[in-house]
Amino acid sequence: MESVLTINHLSKHYGKIKAVNDLSFSVPKQSVFGILGPNGSGKTTTLGMVLGVINSTSGDYKWFSETPKASLRRKIGAILEAPIFYPYLSAVDNLLIVAKIKQADEKNIEQVLKTVGLYERRNYAFSTYSLGMKQRLAIAAALIADPEVLILDEPTNGLDPQGIADIRNLILDIAKQGKTIVLASHLLDEVEKVCNHMVVMKTGQLLYEGKVADLLGNQNSFEVKAENIQKLEEVAKNWNVIHKIDKLNHSLILACNNDITGTNLNKYFYEQGIILSQIQPHHNSLEKKFLELLNN
Amino acid sequence: MLQLLQIEWIKLRRYRSFWIMLALHIASILLIASSFDYFITKIVKNELRKVGMSLNLPITEFSDVWIHITWLAVFVRFFLGMLVITMITNEFTYKTARQNIIDGWDRKDFLWAKVAQVIILSGLSTSVVFLTCTFLGIVSNVDSLPYFFNNIHYLGIYFVQVSVYLSFCLLLGILIRRSGLAIVSLMGYSIFEIYLLGKTYNKSHLEWLTYFPFNTPLNVVQPSFSKYIPRSEDFVQEIGFMSTVPAIIYVFVFISLIYIFLKKKDL
Structure with missing residues (x-):
């Protein structure tokens, strides 16, 4: 170039x-x-x-x-x-x-x-x-x-x-x-x-x-919230498109396969009887990467 | 070069201190010229009476007016010096020298813009002295007009003296970068040269003094009034333009030093 x-x-x-x-x-x-x-x-x-x-x-x-x-x-x-x-x-x-x-x-x-x-x-x-x-x-x-x-x-x-x-x-x-x-x-x-x-x-x-x-890598992460957060976590654990779950105070960070969108998540959890109160793309990985780089 | 000067003009035209110091300089020249006759007559009055001379000395007639007014005007170049120091140190305190380079000036452009201003200010001051002397000479004695061109080279000497002084101020400003400190240093150095001048005053070996940048050569050789006294045996020394050669060399040395510092320093 x-x-x-x-x-x-x-x-x-x-x-x-x-x-x-x-x-x-x-x-x-x-x-x-x-x-x-x-x-x-x-x-x-x-x-x-x-x-x-x-x-x-x-x-x-x-x-x-x-x-x-x-x-x-x-x-x-x-x-x-x-x-x-x-x-x-x-x-x-x-x-x-x-x-x-x-x-x-x-x-x-x-x-x-x-x-x-x-x-x-x-x-x-x-x-x-x-x-x-x-x-x-x-x-x-x-x-x-x-x-x-x-x-x-x-x-x-x-x-x-x-x-x-x-x-x-x-x-x-x-x-x-x-x-x-x-x-x-x-x-x-x-x-x-x-x-x-x-x-x-x-x-x-x-x-x-x-x-x-x-x-950033090809990370496709979402931050999700629901009233019953334990049930949400259980369902998420059993879904094979999600490969990592991080717990925050009142929400979960779900690292998903690349083809998964917010719509997919919403639909799946709804079908499993969970209504998500919040769903948004998650980006704090640059900060993590940056701190990793600086601390090495 | 015209482009550089246009830019410098935009920088200065709305800068109040520039106009104040320029006005003070010009006003001082006018004051000197208008009161010169009065003071000299008062000071040397008694001496003249002793030898039975009239009080009407031709000190402000052609061609002696060139010698006397240029000699005195050299002392008020201080205002121009402050102006040059303020102008150059501003560029460093505001960091605009740096921005000018970032925007697309070469460091040489910056140098030439400032050197050109020094030359223009010296030329402006010389023009003021020229007009003042011309007016004073004509008013004092129209009949002296045929001697107009005698000793007019004193204007050239004056120009060189102001240029060397202002180049030195430019160098000080670039080295020190703070206006207050630079002005104090300028005063300190001026006092040093005046001290040397005082030490050797009335002695015959004055030539070596003209090798100092500020003292070449107008204010070393004081105008002598004894030439107006008939049968005086005092030696009257006239200054030729060639005596400014050391001063011209100083101008080149100062500008070269400024160039070296500008090139080496981080802005």
Whole structure:
């Protein structure tokens, strides 16, 4: 598969501390690529190196199969850590600077401000913005040159639930347009909900690289509830399509064969005289897998 | 380059401190020019009376106006220095230098954008001095106009002196990255050079002092008023443009150092 970014044995050492150590992976074109890792695992350092602001100790990287240079970065929209703008300038002036650096059409400013919902406040100074507005302006800046790749480092940091949902939808919309998105996060939930490829990092090293679905395995689990939970468990034990049962406080997690759907479950238990009060697909396995990876 | 300057202009045009410091610098030049005649006449009045001279010295006429006003204007370049330090350290405190690179500037682009501003500010200051001197010279004595071009090279020397000073400020800002500390360091170093100047004042071996970046060479060679006294045996030293060669070398050294630091440092 064609890759947008290829990283080869990249390292960054600060004295004895190895912030990033011999890291290699590649980001496939048109993927939503997650970089997952706890705080201090080297995510931002890695992105800083491939964006030309941190000098690497050793190793190299390529953008669009080319040796990195400034003009390639104009095709990338990137936010690293917190949103960075001139505090005394308005949103429009700040975006004008970005548009000029990226040699993008200045007419895009109005459009991206509307996309992120800041058009009404466009003439206010950046310093008067709330955290959520600052994040949205950062996304507007990243979008301004209609980039081929979007790099977002903890884009939902500090946002309220509505803001988080808005930004997730925005990311998914952009991904639908065939763009590549690289998302660094320490939130599993975020990576699981939007990414299809991912790497897991810990203390500067790569723990896992691959598809999110592959890491999860082909698990088909449901969380079910019924008034008589003992009877439910007995019936479930005797049904051969269920190969594992985990008990939670007031519900059961049933790991089923892949062809089993919620409808099948509902129908079968009904026929056995059990009325399910709740049935929903179960996903906490990424969290488990993640913790397993980190603890190994 | 035009693109770089446009971007820098957007950064500065709504930045209030920029306009305040620029205004202070220009106002200081105007103040110096308008009060120069008055102060000098007061200070040297008694001395002149002793030798029986008139108080109407041609100090603000062509061509001596170039020598005197450029010499004094060098002292108020401090405001421009603060402006340059604030402008460059802002880029680090706001982390916008980093964002400019992420967005698609090369580190060299960043360097040239700042160096170009130093040159433009020096040029702007030189233009203000030029206009002020022209006005002052004409108002003082229209008949001195034929000597307009004599000593006009002092403007060139002034330009180099402001450039070397501002390049040094740029270097300080990039090394220190904090405006307060950088301004204090600038003052400390200025005081050091003024101290050297004071130590050697009235001695004949002043040349070595001109090899220090701030002292080359306008404010080392103080304008002498003794030339207005008939039959004076004082040696009057005129400064040629070639005396700015060490300063021009300093500008290149400073810019090279800035380039090396920008390239090596993580932003």
